[in-house]
Amino acid sequence: MFNTKQGLKLGGLGRISPEVLFAGALGVVIVASLILTVYAAFSGGSGAVGEPLDFTDSTFTFQCLECPHQFEASTDQVLTHTSPLLLREHASILDCPECGTKNSCLMTQPCPKCGHEYIWPQTLSFYSSLQQGGGQALPTENICPGCGVDVDEFYRARRKR
Numbered sequence: 001m002f003n004t005k006q007g008l009k010l011g012g013l014g015r016i017s018p019e020v021l022f023a024g025a026l027g028v029v030i031v032a033s034l035i036l037t038v039y040a041a042f043s044g045g046s047g048a049v050g051e052p053l054d055f056t057d058s059t060f061t062f063q064c065l066e067c068p069h070q071f072e073a074s075t076d077q078v079l080t081h082t083s084p085l086l087l088r089e090h091a092s093i094l095d096c097p098e099c100g101t102k103n104s105c106l107m108t109q110p111c112p113k114c115g116h117e118y119i120w121p122q123t124l125s126f127y128s129s130l131q132q133g134g135g136q137a138l139p140t141e142n143i144c145p146g147c148g149v150d151v152d153e154f155y156r157a158r159r160k161r
Ligand SMILES: [Zn+2]
Pocket: 064, 065, 066, 067, 068, 069, 096, 097, 098, 099, 100, 101, 104
């Protein structure tokens, strides 16, 4: 059996035990921090939920929840350091190379307007839902901390053109 002392700690989200991660990974429908599959299909740039990740440079930006550190991880690094369970959900949690906190870094996405990289609320709510045993990953308002734009609104407006 798992030792719960090895539970994941996420800033502001409390602890996530491996059991919960497992349970959550089974039932959650996804959202933001996605790698690999789905978004490749959208590379045409329809501007659906979140811009498609850019696979041409094959790096992903991660942000630590415990310190301000932001860093790039290659696809290889992500695949190597992410549990198969999370990968199956197109999600990833990495250790922080700066402050050393385990499992404290979530993937960011760029603001479609100013390019500021940050953890989208959908990503946070996805991990919250894992913590709560899966179920709802409620979409929340997505305001860019860089330029203050309402990202969902931004996409809506752009689609109208
Ligand atoms: Zn850190």
